Amino acid sequence: MTKLTQKLTRGTAIAALALAAPLAVQAQDAKDVVTVVKITGENWFTRMEEGVDAFDAENEGVNARQVGPAQADAAQQTAIVQDLVAQGVDALAIVPMDPSTLEGALRRAKGQGITVITHEAETMVNTDIDLEAFDxxxxxxxxxxxxxxxxxxxxxxxxxxxxxxxxxxxxxxxxxxxxxxxxxxxxxxxxxxxxxxxxxxxxxxxxxxxxxxxxxxxxxxxxxxxxxxxxxxxxxxxxxxxxxxxxxxxxxxxxxxxxxxxxxxxxxxWDPKDAGYVMNKLAEMAMNGEEVNDGMDLGVPGYESVSVTPGAGDGIIVRGQAWVDVDASNWQDFPF
The missing domain is CATH 3.40.50.2300 (Response regulator)
Incomplete structure (x- = not known):
């Protein structure tokens, strides 16, 4: 290898490292948002994961992923949440199997500064935002x-x-x-x-x-x-x-x-993909200090004009109008 080739090779390596450095910082700065569902493997929550993955792909400032227990069991779900709280994730987006069993774990999460978003849990006290697809x-x-x-x-x-x-x-x-x-x-x-x-x-x-x-x-x-x-x-x-x-x-x-x-x-x-996406969007908004206002368009079908009301605790409840009726005449119109 000539000296010129060696210099070029070293220069290329240095340039690559220089380019990689901001990316590494960016990856480190991305917020870790974990969606916790009732059960892994059920088609409803497999569809929800599509929404979580879509939000992750579209937003560089967030690392979004989904987890859940192998069985629909409140104790197993609580154990997963407790572990994530111990890890110090930035935000949790949870579909509780039994909201009452998670209050203690989510109280600790909020005490550590973790943003908490829930879904199908409008009586939750220890949540920043609860998302409901409808009344x-x-x-x-x-x-x-x-x-x-x-x-x-x-x-x-x-x-x-x-x-x-x-x-x-x-x-x-x-x-x-x-x-x-x-x-x-x-x-x-x-x-x-x-x-x-x-x-x-x-x-x-x-x-x-x-x-x-x-x-x-x-x-x-x-x-x-x-x-x-x-x-x-x-x-x-x-x-x-x-x-x-x-x-x-x-x-x-x-x-x-x-x-x-x-x-x-x-x-x-209601489309669980859309709910998964909106939960993660609400988590990002909450972490950034952005308010969710009555009538706001969250950019997803069924959530174009949400209602916002006080929650059971210090948080809020965000409701869409997202239900869809299906019978033998139109079920094939939907890919999920």
């Missing part, structure tokens, strides 16, 4: 109106939830129960708040047992995103799709085969 009681009422219409306004019906500790699931069930009780005296609620623990096989087994216990049951309102799948499977196996009504939250691609057969009559949902 939860109104959504439960909306689901029940669809169920009532399908049932002709009368007959035995029941509600499913992921767990009785899942706040939004219980709010949706309560909204549905209130609608039926106040407006449709022919609707007879039986065995309310059946827990599926976000497991379609559990929902299937519970639905089978209910069909045996109440052979004349006509309606099922699902709360977890997978409830309608298990219920629909049980209904189809019993060849009762023409005499029962199944509505609830769900994803189109998961529910499509049962929507086509009539074992599921309709679903409603």
């Amino acid at each position: 939860n009681t109104a959504f439960g009422e909306h689901l029940n109106k669809k169920l009532v219409e399908c049932m002709g306004g009368e007959g035995k019906w029941t509600t499913f939830v992921g767990s009785v500790g899942s706040l939004t699931h219980m709010q949706w069930a309560a909204g549905g129960i209130a609608n039926a009780k106040e407006n449709h005296p022919g609707m007879e609620l039986v065995s309310e708040s059946n827990e599926s623990f976000n497991d379609p096989n559990k929902a299937y087994e519970v639905a089978r047992e209910l069909l045996r216990t109440y052979p004349d049951i006509k309606g099922f309102q699902g709360g977890s995103a997978i409830d309608v799948i298990g219920i629909g499977r049980a209904v189809e196996e019993a060849d009762l799709q023409d005499s029962t009504c199944v509505v609830g939250i769900g994803l189109p691609q998961d529910s499509g085969q049962y929507l086509d057969t009539g074992a599921i009559d309709g679903i409603a949902f």
Whole structure:
């Protein structure tokens, strides 16, 4: 190697190091934002991770990633949050399995200066911002109106939830129960708040047992995103799709085969990808000291004019208008 070549090589290396230095500083300065979901592997939260990854790709000032327990278990989720608090991450964006179990860990997080964003947890005290896709009681009422219409306004019906500790699931069930009780005296609620623990096989087994216990049951309102799948499977196996009504939250691609057969009559949902993106955007805004104002456009469908109200603690609740209705006629319009 000639001296000139050696000089050029050394010069190239020095230039490369000079270019890399600002990038290294930038990477070090990026804020670490971790989204913690109820369960890893469920399609709902796989879709949410797409939103987290999209925000990460679009924002150099944030390192965004998603984690969650292997099972829908509040204790496992709490352990993950406690570990992240111990690591000293900059922000947490959490979809709690049971909000009450996380208050202590999130109080410690806030005490350490960690920004806390929650989703589906409007009663949380130790959060800076709670994001809701819509008014939860109104959504439960909306689901029940669809169920009532399908049932002709009368007959035995029941509600499913992921767990009785899942706040939004219980709010949706309560909204549905209130609608039926106040407006449709022919609707007879039986065995309310059946827990599926976000497991379609559990929902299937519970639905089978209910069909045996109440052979004349006509309606099922699902709360977890997978409830309608298990219920629909049980209904189809019993060849009762023409005499029962199944509505609830769900994803189109998961529910499509049962929507086509009539074992599921309709679903409603908000796009978890958008919720994941907005949670991380709110985390970045909070860390930067930016205010979220009533009527603000957060740049994502369903969140173009959010409402802002005081939270249970010192934080705020940000609500969108993001629910979408799907049935056999349009489920194939959605890629998730």
